[in-house]
Amino acid sequence: MTDRPVAGNQPAISEVDPESLTAWLAARGEPAYRAAQVLAGAHRPTATSLDDLTDLPRPLRGAVADAFRFSSIVGSHALVADGGLTAKAVHELADGQRIESVLMRYPARGKGIGRTTICISSQAGCAVGCPFCATGQAGFGRQLTAGEIVDQVLHWHRDPWLALGADWRPGGVRSHYNIVFMGMGEPLNNVDRVFHAVRLLNDPARLGIGARHITVSTSGVVPGIDRMIDELPQVNLAISLHAASDELRDELVPINRKWPIAEVVAAGQRFAARTRRRVSLEYVLIDGMNDAPAQAAGLAALASGWLCHVNLIPLNPTPGSRWSGTDAVGVRRFAATIEQAGVPVTVRDTRGREIEAACGQLHAQLAGRPIGTAVPMVPA
Ligand code: SAH
Numbered sequence: 133m134t135d136r137p138v139a140g141n142q143p144a145i146s147e148v149d150p151e152s153l154t155a156w157l158a159a160r161g162e163p164a165y166r167a168a169q170v171l172a173g174a175h176r177p178t179a180t181s182l183d184d185l186t187d188l189p190r191p192l193r194g195a196v197a198d199a200f201r202f203s204s205i206v207g208s209h210a211l212v213a214d215g216g217l218t219a220k221a222v223h224e225l226a227d228g229q230r231i232e233s234v235l236m237r238y239p240a241r242g243k244g245i246g247r248t249t250i251c252i253s254s255q256a257g258c259a260v261g262c263p264f265c266a267t268g269q270a271g272f273g274r275q276l277t278a279g280e281i282v283d284q285v286l287h288w289h290r291d292p293w294l295a296l297g298a299d300w301r302p303g304g305v306r307s308h309y310n311i312v313f314m315g316m317g318e319p320l321n322n323v324d325r326v327f328h329a330v331r332l333l334n335d336p337a338r339l340g341i342g343a344r345h346i347t348v349s350t351s352g353v354v355p356g357i358d359r360m361i362d363e364l365p366q367v368n369l370a371i372s373l374h375a376a377s378d379e380l381r382d383e384l385v386p387i388n389r390k391w392p393i394a395e396v397v398a399a400g401q402r403f404a405a406r407t408r409r410r411v412s413l414e415y416v417l418i419d420g421m422n423d424a425p426a427q428a429a430g431l432a433a434l435a436s437g438w439l440c441h442v443n444l445i446p447l448n449p450t451p452g453s454r455w456s457g458t459d460a461v462g463v464r465r466f467a468a469t470i471e472q473a474g475v476p477v478t479v480r481d482t483r484g485r486e487i488e489a490a491c492g493q494l495h496a497q498l499a500g501r502p503i504g505t506a507v508p509m510v511p512a
């Protein structure tokens with residue numbers, strides 16, 4: 133039993149800014165250097181609660197644990213796939229909203245080091261409403277706070293499972309995260325909090341993840357892309373194109389009615405020209421929908437002559453969907469057309485199919501079922 137407030141309105145430690153932390157400490161007669169100790173302790177991968185901040189004197193530790201939350205995530209349900217290389221979690225937030233994150237491990241080859249990509253959500257639900265996306269079908273819940281965004285990364289950072297595996301030096305892998313905003317939500321419809329979260333992730337006093345290891349994926353919010361150019365030019369940009377004609381894109385990515393293809397591609401070109409960073413054009417391949425030769429030629433034309441590459445993703449069908457993914461032969465044929473136009477093209481591996489890893493799917497499966505408190509995950 134504890135007499136502490138449970139999941140109240142205390143700010144999560146992941147989003148407390150150093151100035152207010154220092155002020156809070158000063159009000160207790162504590163020196164400013166304690167702020168760095170609190171942040172370092174809370175971001176240590178082995179921390180399991182704010183009571184673990186053993187650098188602090190015991191009374192102060194208790195006061196910190198009363199004033200702040202260890203995480204804004206109150207419970208998680210995790211599933212492992214791909215022989216332990218992929219894991220997905222549904223997280224429950226203090227008000228009962230649920231979001232998803234996915235972790236993908238890429239083992240080291242030769243003398244290289246393994247990579248770990250963490251896919252995070254920016255909103256509970258999404259208002260864009262793409263018909264092939266489970267999140268889009270479920271509608272919009274609410275914006276996530278910067279702390280709720282960062283806490284998804286911290287969830288995996290604190291998971292002992294991350295330290296396991298022959299290819300991973302214990303602890304070492306943690307400095308090599310790639311973060312992708314490809315979970316639930318449209319990040320550039322929550323732009324201030326997403327940018328704040330990126331800065332928190334960058335902060336060397338916290339996780340210290342370099343901006344070049346972070347990717348924002350957008351359905352095409354043009355003003356948000358322009359803000360990325362000005363405010364976060366080192367963060368990678370992915371644009372979910374999914375169609376080469378406005379008629380089809382109006383249906384597949386309804387935000388196209390506001391910012392049609394020409395405007396989105398022009399924004400991508402501005403980003404590439406100003407930042408000298410290659411933009412990724414995402415294209416979900418849906419059988420009989422957007423995978424005909426004419427659409428491949430249209431995409432090749434849109435992608436030619438500027439610093440971008442095309443990433444093809446066979447659709448991961450959502451339950452009850454009338455659509456299916458393009459087969460392997462169709463994907464190869466489509467990719468060849470893009471390649472022949474001199475545009476770099478990759479095919480995204482479909483990690484985690486058996487755990488409903490596509491955006492919003494596990495969330496839909498667990499709807500209405502209880503989620504336990506956070507359990508560290510260790511593969512079977
Ligand atoms: N809202 C942003 C980021 C989250 S979605 C965006 O749309 O870009 C991340 C990516 O997953 C997008 O490219 C999206 O189109 C894709 N996606 C969504 N549902 C999918 C599915 N069922 N199969 C394959 N990719 C999907």
Ligand code: SF4
Nearest residue numbers: 258260262265268351
């Ligand atoms: Fe929203 Fe992206 Fe899903 Fe479209 S694909 S509904 S923009 S999360």
